[in-house]
Amino acid sequence: MTAGAHHQARNGARGGTHGDIRHTVKLVAAFAAIYLIWGSTYLGIRFAIETIPPLLMMGARNFLAGVLLYSWMRTRGAPAPDGQQWRAALATGAMLFLVDHGALAWAEQRVASGLAALLSATLPFSMVLMARAMGREKKLTGRALSGLFLGLAGVALLVGPDTLFHGGATDIVGCGAILIGTIFWSAGSIYGRVARLPASPALSAGMQMTAGGGALLCAGLLFGEGAQLHLSAVTSRSLLSFGYLIVFGSIVAFTAYIWLLGVSLPSRVSTYAYVNPVVALLLGWALAGEPVGVRTCAAAAIILAGVALVNSGTGAMAHGQAGRAEAPPRESLSGATPVPEGSSQQR
Numbered sequence: 001m002t003a004g005a006h007h008q009a010r011n012g013a014r015g016g017t018h019g020d021i022r023h024t025v026k027l028v029a030a031f032a033a034i035y036l037i038w039g040s041t042y043l044g045i046r047f048a049i050e051t052i053p054p055l056l057m058m059g060a061r062n063f064l065a066g067v068l069l070y071s072w073m074r075t076r077g078a079p080a081p082d083g084q085q086w087r088a089a090l091a092t093g094a095m096l097f098l099v100d101h102g103a104l105a106w107a108e109q110r111v112a113s114g115l116a117a118l119l120s121a122t123l124p125f126s127m128v129l130m131a132r133a134m135g136r137e138k139k140l141t142g143r144a145l146s147g148l149f150l151g152l153a154g155v156a157l158l159v160g161p162d163t164l165f166h167g168g169a170t171d172i173v174g175c176g177a178i179l180i181g182t183i184f185w186s187a188g189s190i191y192g193r194v195a196r197l198p199a200s201p202a203l204s205a206g207m208q209m210t211a212g213g214g215a216l217l218c219a220g221l222l223f224g225e226g227a228q229l230h231l232s233a234v235t236s237r238s239l240l241s242f243g244y245l246i247v248f249g250s251i252v253a254f255t256a257y258i259w260l261l262g263v264s265l266p267s268r269v270s271t272y273a274y275v276n277p278v279v280a281l282l283l284g285w286a287l288a289g290e291p292v293g294v295r296t297c298a299a300a301a302i303i304l305a306g307v308a309l310v311n312s313g314t315g316a317m318a319h320g321q322a323g324r325a326e327a328p329p330r331e332s333l334s335g336a337t338p339v340p341e342g343s344s345q346q347r
Contacts (some may be wrong), residue, residue: 027264030256034272039279041249042117043287045105047241051234053225054105059216061242062097065250066209073203081198081207088195089204093212095188102216103181110174117277119178121155124148124270124310127186131266134190140313144267147309151274154302158277160295186270193261201259208258209250271307278303 048057074080081089108116125148128140140148197204220226260269278300285292 023263027260030260031272033253033256034260034269035275036279037248037253038272039276040283041245041253042276042280043283044241044245044249045108048238048245049105051238052242053220053228054109055102055216055220055223056225056229057242058097058101058105059213059218059220061213061245062101062209062250063213063217065246065254066206066211066213068206068246069202069251069255070206070210073200073206078198078200078203081203084196085198086207086211088192088197089207090211090215092188092192092195092197093208093210094215095184095191095212096208097212098215098219100181100185100188101212102219103177103184107171107174107177107181110171111178116178117158117280118155119175120182121152121273121277122179123182123186123273124151124267126183127189127266127270130186130190134194140267142313144310144313147271147306147311147313148267149306150309151271151303151306154299154304154306155274155277157302158281158296158299189261189269190266192258193266201262202255205251205255205258209254268311271310274303274307 045057048061104116104120111119128148132139192204192208198207257269257272278296281292281296
């Protein structure tokens with residue numbers, strides 16, 4: 001091999017290593033966003049709906065975030081989406097925001113937050129079942145399946161028997177609304193992996209939030225929340241929480257979530273539903289004076305062990321699928337141009 005060939009080989013290996021490091025950093029940052037930021041939105045929603053009607057708050061939060069993100073991407077040169085892409089964005093946005101966010105915001109007026117968190121933690125199971133039905137996920141290993149059940153058990157311990165069984169009569173309608181919303185969130189997430197949406201995760205996220213948030217705003221007005229909104233009564237705490245939900249809960253975390261759905265397995269991405277309640281309780285303890293005891297610490301340890309099992313159980317499988325259609329290309333978290341992985345260009 002000539003000296004030039006040796007130099008080219010060294011540069012190629014170095015470039016591949018740097019690319020792998022950058023991709024790993026993006027993965028860690030994206031998972032941190034959906035684990036930590038979305039965990040903090042429980043408290044943010046609680047503060048925001050103190051003086052803002054829930055459906056209007058959730059709708060305005062996502063609609064404004066979507067418009068800002070979409071406009072920003074278009075000014076950076078992202079191509080204008082066509083009608084088919086907007087129809088796909090409307091379909092996914094309706095499932096993710098109109099149904100799931102709307103159902104959760106409405107149900108939390110009738111269901112204790114702990115029970116709502118536990119019901120929402122069934123999301124990994126519905127997402128895995130739908131992903132397998134659509135051929136987007138292979139059969140789970142025993143380790144990954146054990147991790148899913150362990151994580152759900154940890155959430156149940158975190159919520160505690162007092163909330164589940166001694167918190168008064170359980171509102172069946174509210175519980176059913178949360179479960180239906182969770183199913184629709186799973187369906188929208190899996191459909192978004194195969195729908196004809198823009199390659200840029202940020203542009204796609206902006207479109208879905210704009211469409212879904214707009215639909216949720218219309219729902220809030222239809223349910224009479226416009227008459228319940230009194231701008232003079234909105235507190236600074238609600239406004240600050242509302243702004244936090246727009247910037248971090250929607251723009252940052254949802255863009256990271258859309259990107260992760262394209263580069264990771266649904267079973268792994270869905271583990272955020274286990275971690276979010278832990279983050280919510282810790283923030284409630286730090287900012288709202290809510291107690292954290294031995295049970296909370298034990299539950300957190302169980303949940304994190306379950307997440308570790310899912311990640312390790314799906315890691316080997318994902319590695320074995322490298323180069324197949326099920327292994328999507330690596331995409332820039334904010335740009336519109338995919339970065340090829342091997343020879344595969346499939347999303």
